[in-house]
Amino acid sequence: MHFKFCPACGGALSAAAGPHHPQRCTSCGAEHFRDSKPCAGALVVRHGRVLLARRAIEPFKGCWDIPGGFLNEGEHPEDGARREIHEETGLRVRLGGCLGIYMDRYGGSDTAKWTLNIYYFAEPLDDTTPRAADDASELAWFAPDKLPPKMAFKHEDQVLADWRARVSSQ
């Protein structure tokens, strides 16, 4: 993501010299490195079906989404994934291994910020019925062969394809 002004002093920032170069402040000289926002989520599975949430907010309002979200400063991705699952579904989960890491942009445009998305396997700690929070209109369990045809964020289609491949190879 490109900024116009220096977060340290408010001075104007130069354009980056290239895709892997920082933007330099023309006033204080500080260098601002551009990076991807870290996110964590989990495939919460009960009786072989995965829990998905229908988004009640933009971007991609109305589309199905894997529970997860942005990490807080200093937060371990495992803690972030458990926190987001609890906030979005009310469930307490035990995490299994990591499914993988997926790059994407937050939104449909070519200028939307990059995200680095870490996904875990997870199972609920008890039989609590999941309850949607404000940012979801609906929660539902999906069998591997009955997944939504298109997910909110592009990388989520790949996440679910990888999950389905893992499940079918077991």
Ligand SMILES: [Zn+2]
């Ligand atoms: Zn500055």
